[in-house]
Amino acid sequence: MIRINIIGAGRLGKTLAALARRSGRYRVQDVMTRGADSAAAACAFIGMGRAVTEWADVSAADLYLLAVPDAAIADCAQRLAAGVPAGAVVFHASGVSGSELLRPAAARGAHIGSLHPAFSFADPAVALENFSDVLCALEGDAEACAALRELAQAIGGRPFELADGGKPAYHAALSVASNYLVTLTAIARHLAGQGGVPEELITPLLGGLMRQTLENALALGPQAALTGPIARGDASTVALHLQALDDEGLRAVYQALGRQTAALAGERLSEPARRQVLSALGAAEDSGPVQSLAG
Numbered sequence: 001m002i003r004i005n006i007i008g009a010g011r012l013g014k015t016l017a018a019l020a021r022r023s024g025r026y027r028v029q030d031v032m033t034r035g036a037d038s039a040a041a042a043c044a045f046i047g048m049g050r051a052v053t054e055w056a057d058v059s060a061a062d063l064y065l066l067a068v069p070d071a072a073i074a075d076c077a078q079r080l081a082a083g084v085p086a087g088a089v090v091f092h093a094s095g096v097s098g099s100e101l102l103r104p105a106a107a108r109g110a111h112i113g114s115l116h117p118a119f120s121f122a123d124p125a126v127a128l129e130n131f132s133d134v135l136c137a138l139e140g141d142a143e144a145c146a147a148l149r150e151l152a153q154a155i156g157g158r159p160f161e162l163a164d165g166g167k168p169a170y171h172a173a174l175s176v177a178s179n180y181l182v183t184l185t186a187i188a189r190h191l192a193g194q195g196g197v198p199e200e201l202i203t204p205l206l207g208g209l210m211r212q213t214l215e216n217a218l219a220l221g222p223q224a225a226l227t228g229p230i231a232r233g234d235a236s237t238v239a240l241h242l243q244a245l246d247d248e249g250l251r252a253v254y255q256a257l258g259r260q261t262a263a264l265a266g267e268r269l270s271e272p273a274r275r276q277v278l279s280a281l282g283a284a285e286d287s288g289p290v291q292s293l294a295g
């Protein structure tokens with residue numbers, strides 16, 4: 001049995017601990033929070049474990065999960081480090097930070113890593129039942145990654161490894177895909193309202209188009225899925241769009257995304273058409289390089 005200590009047994013910590021116990025391959029040992037009540041409640045949820053509230057009472061284990069809020073990880077790693085045996089694996093579950101937060105434990109001979117499940121643990125009871133085939137991003141030293149791959153598989157996750165230092169870009173990808181999609185929806189709704197589309201028709205009007213476009217982009221790839229005035233080199237339509245945007249912030253968003261869209265269109269745009277579109281977007285040739293997202 002692999003012994004695992006849980007430091008911070010909130011939504012994610014107690015759910016992963018319960019899944020580890022259920023796998024039959026892990027013994028949940030210490031369950032630490034700052035309050036005795038929350039530690040005891042977490043042990044009850046997990047169905048195993050000893051409630052602990054003091055760092056000095058944390059016993060030796062093979063794995064240590066630091067499932068405290070992101071802002072507390074570095075401080076908790078510092079406090080935990082003195083009691084961690086060499087060769088143990090210390091990891092956290094933050095999406096944006098890497099194992100560098102755990103360096104104090106590495107200095108004591110521990111292996112360090114992180115395991116981020118792309119999943120919402122908002123309701124632990126629901127999460128426990130639905131955690132299946134969840135993609136889990138791993139990062140850290142080789143020994144930590146091996147141990148975390150084994151854990152992820154045991155609890156029903158699908159592990160994959162990130163590049164060294166790749167955590168912020170990985171998390172930005174999730175934010176762009178999720179949060180910015182919502183922001184784009186809000187902008188499109190605003191413009192539809194400005195154009196006089198009846199309120200009750202805005203969702204059906206945009207919803208059908210957005211769903212179809214997303215399906216195409218995922219199935220065909222972004223470049224093949226791209227349609228519309230920029231991909232066609234229709235500079236006069238782009239100019240009319242910009243005239244309709246009376247808010248400076250929205251114009252800036254439209255212009256920045258327009259430049260990326262022109263770059264994505266790649267060879268589908270002739271060089272003269274590309275120049276006309278960029279000019280309509282108010283983007284001079286010297287307005288800085290645009291990352292080619294084509295291909």
Ligand SMILES: NC(=O)c1ccc[n+]([C@@H]2O[C@H](COP(=O)([O-])OP(=O)(O)OC[C@H]3O[C@@H](n4cnc5c(N)ncnc54)[C@H](OP(=O)(O)O)[C@@H]3O)[C@@H](O)[C@H]2O)c1
Binds near residue numbers: 039067
């Ligand atoms: N929730 C999600 O859906 C989700 C998804 C992916 C990744 N994550 C990551 O998982 C980690 C935990 O998030 P969460 O949502 O589970 O947080 P949470 O529900 O707020 O739980 C945090 C836990 O840490 C304890 N805690 C807080 N400060 C502590 C400290 N200084 N020392 C010891 N224990 C402390 C809290 O209990 P007391 O207040 O009683 O001490 C609580 O048990 C974060 O890194 C987060 O980014 C979360």
